[in-house]
Amino acid sequence: xxxxxxxxxxxxxxxxxxxxxxxxxxxxxxxxxxxxxxxxxxxxxxxxxxxxxxxxxxxxxxxxxxxxxxxxxxxxxxxxxxxxxxxxxxxxxxxxxxxxxxxxxxxxxxxxxxxxxxxxxxxxxxxxxxxxxxxxxxxxxxxxxxxxxxxxxxxxxxxxxxxxxxxxxxxxxxxxxxxxxxxxxxxxxxxxxxxxxxxxxxxxxxxxxxxxxxxxxxxxxxxxxxxxxxxxxxxxxxxxxxxxxxxxxxxxxxxxxxxxxxxxxxxxxxxxxxxxxxxxxxxxxxxxxxxxxxxxxxxxxxxxxxxxxxxxxxxxxxxxxxxxxxxxxxxxxxxxxxxxxxxxxxxxxxxxxxxxxxxxxxxxxxxxxxxxxxxxxxxxxxxxxxxxxxxxxxxxxxxxxxxxxxxxxxxxxxxxxxxxxxxxxxxxxxxxxxxxxxxxxxxxxxxxxxxxxxxxxxxxxxxxxxxxxxxxxxxxxxxxxxxxxx
Numbered sequence: 001x002x003x004x005x006x007x008x009x010x011x012x013x014x015x016x017x018x019x020x021x022x023x024x025x026x027x028x029x030x031x032x033x034x035x036x037x038x039x040x041x042x043x044x045x046x047x048x049x050x051x052x053x054x055x056x057x058x059x060x061x062x063x064x065x066x067x068x069x070x071x072x073x074x075x076x077x078x079x080x081x082x083x084x085x086x087x088x089x090x091x092x093x094x095x096x097x098x099x100x101x102x103x104x105x106x107x108x109x110x111x112x113x114x115x116x117x118x119x120x121x122x123x124x125x126x127x128x129x130x131x132x133x134x135x136x137x138x139x140x141x142x143x144x145x146x147x148x149x150x151x152x153x154x155x156x157x158x159x160x161x162x163x164x165x166x167x168x169x170x171x172x173x174x175x176x177x178x179x180x181x182x183x184x185x186x187x188x189x190x191x192x193x194x195x196x197x198x199x200x201x202x203x204x205x206x207x208x209x210x211x212x213x214x215x216x217x218x219x220x221x222x223x224x225x226x227x228x229x230x231x232x233x234x235x236x237x238x239x240x241x242x243x244x245x246x247x248x249x250x251x252x253x254x255x256x257x258x259x260x261x262x263x264x265x266x267x268x269x270x271x272x273x274x275x276x277x278x279x280x281x282x283x284x285x286x287x288x289x290x291x292x293x294x295x296x297x298x299x300x301x302x303x304x305x306x307x308x309x310x311x312x313x314x315x316x317x318x319x320x321x322x323x324x325x326x327x328x329x330x331x332x333x334x335x336x337x338x339x340x341x342x343x344x345x346x347x348x349x350x351x352x353x354x355x356x357x358x359x360x361x362x363x364x365x366x367x368x369x370x371x372x373x374x375x376x377x378x379x380x381x382x383x384x385x386x387x388x389x390x391x392x393x394x395x396x397x398x399x400x401x402x403x404x405x406x407x408x409x410x411x412x413x414x415x416x417x418x419x420x421x422x423x424x425x426x427x428x429x430x431x432x433x434x435x436x437x438x439x440x441x442x443x444x445x446x447x448x449x450x451x452x453x454x455x456x457x458x459x460x461x462x463x464x465x466x467x468x469x470x471x472x473x474x475x476x477x478x479x480x481x482x483x484x485x486x
Contacts, residue, residue, distance in 0.1 A: 023151035023152050023154075023155050024151065024155060026155065027155035027156075027158060027159050028264075028268070030159050031158070031159055031162050032263060032264065034162060034163060034166055035162070035166075035263050036263075036323060037166075038166045038169070038170065038185075039256070039259060039260075039323060039324070040323045040324065040325075041170060041173075042169075042173070042182060043256065043323065043324035043325060043328065044324070044325050045173055045178065046173070046178060046179045046182060047179065048248075048249050048252040048253070048327070048328075049120075049247075049248040049249050049252055050120055050179035050182070050248075050252070051248075051251075051252035051255050051256060052118070052243065052247070052248030052249060052250070052251035052252035052255065053116075053118040053120035053121045053124055053248055054120075054124050054179065054182050054183065054255075055239060055243075055251060055252065055254075055255030055258075056112070056116055056118065056121055056239065056240065056243050056251065057112075057121050057124035057125045057128060057183070058124075058128065058186075059236045059239055059240065060105075060108075060112055060125060061105060061125060061128040061129060061131070061186075062232065062236075063229070063232060063233065063236070064101045064104055064105055064132070065101065065132070065135065065136075066228050066229040066232055067097065067100070067101060067104075067229070069094070069097070069136055069139050069140075072090050072093065072094060072136075072139070072140050072143070072217060073139045073140055073142075073143035074143075074228065074356065075090075075217065076090060076140065076143040076144055076147055077143050077146060077147050077273075077277045077281070078277055078281040078356055078357055079147060079281070081207075081209070082144065082147050082148060082206060082207075083206060083207055083208060083209030083210075083212070084206040084207065084208050084209065085208070085209050085210065085211055085212040086209065086212045086217070087140075087144050087201075087206060088212075089212040089213065089216070089217055090140045090144070090217055091137055091140055091141065093217055094136035094137045094139070094140045095136070095137055097136055098132040098133055098134070098135065098136035098137065099132070099133065101129075101132035101136070102129050102130065102132040102133055105125055105126070105128070105129030105132065106126055106129055108125075109121070109122045109123075109125040109126050109129070110122055112125060113125075116243050116244065118243070118248055120179065120248075123180055123183075124179075124180070124182070124183045127180060127183035127184060127187070128183045128186050128187070130187040131186045131187040131189075131190045133187075133190075134187070134190035134191050134193075134194050135186075135190040137194055138157075138161070138190050138193045138194045138197060141157075141194065141197040141198060141201055142154045142157055142158065142193070142197050144201060144204070145157070145197060145200055145201065145204070148204045148206070150200060150203075150204060153197070153200035153203075154197070154200075156196060156200070157193045157196040157197035157200065158193060160192050160193060160196045161189040161190065161191075161192040161193025161194075161196070162189055162193075163192075164188055164189060164191075164192035165184075165185035165186060165187075165188045165189025165190075165192070166185055166189075167188075168184050168185065168188035169181050169182060169184050169185035169188070172184050223361055227352075227361075227364050227365070227368065230368055230372075231352070231368055231371075234368065234371055234372050234375055234398065235345070235395065237375060237376075237379055238254075238375070238379065238382075238391050238392065238394055238395050239251070239254065239255065239258070241379055241382070241383065241391060242254045242388060242391055245382075245383060245386065245391075246388060250330065250388060253328065253330040253331040253334065253388075254331070254334060254388060254391075254392070256320070256324060256328065256331045257320065257331040257332070257334035257335050257338050257392075258334075258338055260312075260316055260319070260320050260323075260335060260338075261309070261312060261316065261335060261338040261339045261341070261342040262338075262342065264308065264309075264312070264342070265309075265342040265345060265346055268304050268305075268308065268346060269345070269346045269349045269350065272297070272300065272301050272304065272346070272350050272353075273349065273350060273353045276297045276350070276353065276354075277353050277356070277357060280293060280294075280297075280353075280354065280357040281357050284357055284358070284359075290354075290357070290358065290415065291414075291415055291416060292481075294354055294410070294415055294416050295416055295420065295421075295478075296478045296481060297350075297354075298347075298350065298351075298354075298416065298421060298424070299424050299474050299475055299477075299478040300475065300478065301346060301347055301350040302347065302421075302424045302425050302428045302474070302475075303424075303428045303473075303474070303475040304346065305342075305343040305344070305346040305347050305428070306343055306425065306428035306429040306431070306432040307428050307431050307432045307435065308343075308432070309339045309340065309342050309343035309346075309432065310339075310343070310429065310431065310432015310433055310434075310435050310436040311432060311435040311436055311439060311459060312335070312339040312342070312436070313335065313336040313339040313340065313432075313436040313439075313440075314336075314435060314436030314437060314438065314439030314440040314441075314443070314455065314459075315436070315439040315443070315452075315455045315456065315459070316332075316335035316336070316339055317332040317333065317335045317336070317440075317443070318332075318439075318443040318446075318448065318451035318452045318455050319452055319455075320332045320335055321448045321451070322448040322449060322451070322452050330388075333389070334388065334389065334392050336436070337389055337392040337393050337396060338392050338395075338396075339436075340393075340396045341392065341393075341395040341396035341399060343432075344396055344399035344400045344402075344403060345395070345399045347399070347403045347425075348367070348371065348399045348402045348403040348406065351367070351402075351403055351406035351407075352364060352367060352406075354406075354410075355367070355406070355409075358415075360409075363406070363409050366405060366409065367402045367403075367405050367406050367409075368402070370398075370401045370402045370404075370405040371398040371399060371401065371402035372398070373398075373401070374394075374397045374398040374400075374401035374402070375394050375395060375397070375398030377394075377397075378390065378391070378393060378394020378395070378397045378398065379391065379394045381394070382394055407421050407422070423474070424474035424475075427472075427473065427474055428473075428474065428475070431462070431466055431473070434462045434465075435459050435462050435463075438458040438459050438461070438462055439455040439456070439458055439459050440455070441458060442454040442455045442456075442457060442458025442459070443455040443458075
């Protein structure tokens with residue numbers, strides 16, 4: 001490819017990322033309110049201690065899920081060429097791994113219940129385990145849709161599944177299946193998503209290729225599965241330690257605060273990764289330098305992380321108190337620290353996807369070692385001080401150190417100068433801090449409903465100021481560079 005073609009491909013690739021990202025966020029505008037409404041209902045219906053057991057059960061099931069998925073979705077997203085044989089082999093392999101995951105969860109559930117001294121954890125895990133009969137195939141199918149440029153189809157399948165799962169769970173809770181109705185949402189969601197995603201998959205015109213066996217997929221996917229597994233374990237350690245040190249009640253508060261910050265984190269981080277990875281992988285396959293695209297997409301991630309979660313840190317405590325009702329003050333107090341952790345997790349996760357596309361396993365390992373070391377130090381400090389707030393800060397510190405190590409490696413490799421990245425981070429963080437600070441001041445000392453309204457109103461001057469000074473924001477400059485704003 002000549003220089004002119006590369007120059008034309010750069011803004012085109014960036015616009016394709018934005019288009020995919022737009023569909024992801026359209027889905028989020030539907031899914032997030034559904035999740036919030038479901039959270040409000042369950043917060044008033046299910047006992048606080050049950051949320052603690054459910055949170056631990058969910059992390060254990062997700063842990064086994066990394067084995068069941070076997071890194072297939074990540075491999076498919078970054079594949080330079082997607083063939084019909086690859087898709088068929090991936091779906092068949094996901095069925096087998098899902099059955100193994102189901103059997104494993106049913107076996108280890110009693111052991112986990114005894115380890116955390118939570119009897120409710122056992123039936124939660126066993127019911128959640130049924131999702132493995134469907135979820136691995138769902139994950140692979142949606143990854144194929146995204147890699148094939150069918151972001152709308154992927155979002156439709158995900159939203160349909162989530163809506164169905166919430167409806168089934170609410171119905172069971174209302175009929176007396178309390179608290180087990182919580183765990184029914186995941187299997188029901190997987191069934192609905194699989195149905196919709198499979199219908200869309202049949203509309204994809206995939207090219208034919210050479211035969212693909214399980215070994216062909218497991219070899220490149222194995223490293224990604226192992227990396228994701230270690231990453232998940234590191235991120236889950238604070239929750240597991242909370243369960244051991246503070247019991248199900250405090251763990252329940254921690255889990256609800258983590259849900260408020262983790263909900264937008266999941267949609268935003270996945271949206272960025274799913275939108276950027278296929279486009280970056282295509283550029284990598286064509287031999288186009290990634291530098292400018294990485295800078296522009298990291299700028300989007302920076303603005304999303306610091307501005308979005310900065311506002312969450314100030315607005316979130318009032319929102320969570322209103323959402324869950326009385327008795328959740330301890331959860332609301334954890335929101336600012338967890339919001340900071342979510343911002344850093346988004347950046348670190350996005351950086352990891354860039355290193356995957358670059359084919360830099362040593363960089364991925366180095367980042368995860370940095371995250372593990374910093375998180376472990378924070379957990380030790382939290383145990384010594386017996387502080388749940390310090391425990392929440394351990395996760396934030398680990399992700400911050402991990403992202404800093406990514407920036408240093410990119411700088412040394414010539415991919416992106418660390419000064420450029422830090423400048424965009426600092427500017428976006430200043431905007432986020434202004435939003436969070438004014439939101440917290442607006443909510444201070446007011447009743448739950450008034451606190452939410454005043455918190456939102458207090459942020460308006462900052463929003464107006466950003467609109468007037470938009471040309472100074474790195475996000476605006478990136479939008480102009482890719483042709484989205486002229």
